Amino acid sequence: MPLSPHVGHAPGSICDVPRIVVGHATNLDAATGCTVVLCAGGAVGGVDVRGGAPGTRETDLLRPDSTVERVHGVILAGGSAFGLAAADGVMAHLEARGEGYQTRAGVVPIVPSAVIYDLGIGRADVRPDAAMGRAACDAATADRPAEGTVGAGTGATVAKLAGAERPIKGGVGTASRRVGDHVIGALVVLNAVGEVYGPDGEVLAGCRSSEALPSPVDAPRAGENTTIGVVATDLPLDAAGVTRLAQVAQDGLALAVRPAHTSFDGDTFFALSTAPALSGTDRVWPIPLEVTAAVADVVAESIRRAVLLASGLHGIPAVSDQARLG
Numbered sequence: 001m002p003l004s005p006h007v008g009h010a011p012g013s014i015c016d017v018p019r020i021v022v023g024h025a026t027n028l029d030a031a032t033g034c035t036v037v038l039c040a041g042g043a044v045g046g047v048d049v050r051g052g053a054p055g056t057r058e059t060d061l062l063r064p065d066s067t068v069e070r071v072h073g074v075i076l077a078g079g080s081a082f083g084l085a086a087a088d089g090v091m092a093h094l095e096a097r098g099e100g101y102q103t104r105a106g107v108v109p110i111v112p113s114a115v116i117y118d119l120g121i122g123r124a125d126v127r128p129d130a131a132m133g134r135a136a137c138d139a140a141t142a143d144r145p146a147e148g149t150v151g152a153g154t155g156a157t158v159a160k161l162a163g164a165e166r167p168i169k170g171g172v173g174t175a176s177r178r179v180g181d182h183v184i185g186a187l188v189v190l191n192a193v194g195e196v197y198g199p200d201g202e203v204l205a206g207c208r209s210s211e212a213l214p215s216p217v218d219a220p221r222a223g224e225n226t227t228i229g230v231v232a233t234d235l236p237l238d239a240a241g242v243t244r245l246a247q248v249a250q251d252g253l254a255l256a257v258r259p260a261h262t263s264f265d266g267d268t269f270f271a272l273s274t275a276p277a278l279s280g281t282d283r284v285w286p287i288p289l290e291v292t293a294a295v296a297d298v299v300a301e302s303i304r305r306a307v308l309l310a311s312g313l314h315g316i317p318a319v320s321d322q323a324r325l326g
Contacts, residue, residue, distance in 0.1 A: 023035070024139060025133070027126060031154055033078055033153070035136060037187060040099070044070055045062050045074075046239060047059045047269065050253075051262065052261075054267075055080060056268055058112040063239075064238075064239040072109045077133070078117075078127065078154060080115055085133075090134070093133075094111070114268040147171065147305055149171050152172060152228075153191075154313070158257075170306055173305030174302050176298055179288075182235045185298060186232075188299060190257075196303060196307045229270070230270045230272065231271045233273055236275035236276075237284055246271035252300040
């Protein structure tokens with residue numbers, strides 16, 4: 001089946017950002033998995049959490065006023081709060097390579113993480129764990145990552161406004177843009193309550209009717225949905241700068257998913273700058289308008305790719321399945 005015109009060809013990926021590698025670990029039978037984003041030598045990290053039902057780890061450490069500025073990886077996982085255990089495997093992988101925050105007793109890898117709720121399909125008793133997190137690290141490369149029903153997006157679903165029993169398959173998407181001499185990339189795991197919209201405002205995934213609202217029995221539940229992702233760039237930014245990029249990433253989410261940032265979603269975006277450690281005069285501030293525009297665009301494109309490239313799983317139909325059926 002040809003790619004939808006909304007997907008496009010060769011859009012780039014988060015791995016176009018220097019020193020970024022991505023790995024997936026996938027369990028199709030259990031409909032879950034995890035996706036790791038690693039940066040050799042660490043990256044300046046930031047985060048923005050907008051949804052009312054997040055599942056996260058190490059986000060407080062990413063506040064601009066925190067002492068530890070650089071992170072060594074980000075793990076996105078299924079399994080709801082259970083899936084946060086995948087970060088233990090990433091930490092073990094990085095420790096074995098000597099990467100982490102240096103203490104007198106050895107390195108402590110800094111690995112922020114966020115999870116989606118995917119326990120409603122596949123097997124609820126199988127969740128990402130330390131072994132799966134380490135497997136994702138072992139699979140990490142600078143090649144273009146797989147998209148759709150893979151990694152942390154394996155059990156993802158979207159468009160649940162018509163009822164919790166009638167979702168459409170979500171997944172993983174990635175894209176990048178070049179702005180001057182620098183690259184901005186994004187990787188998103190789409191598991192939202194809302195519907196997905198194309199750049200022209202057309203519904204790509206959803207009920208296509210404002211009247212198709214769920215009954216109280218079928219209504220979305222807090223903690224069972226979210227969109228999570230990572231934005232990365234080689235632009236030299238400090239903690240305040242990457243935090244700003246994480247905030248702008250949420251604008252890209254709002255461009256492509258409506259409604260976004262609901263009480264039922266845990267929308268969380270991490271941001272990374274892979275530039276070398278900065279002196280006070282090297283940082284880019286304020287963030288140029290063309291950079292913030294590119295961040296919103298690559299996040300929105302990643303979201304659309306996630307839903308358009310997903311494959312149906314465990315009875316959850318995908319947009320691509322519906323297109324084949326006419």
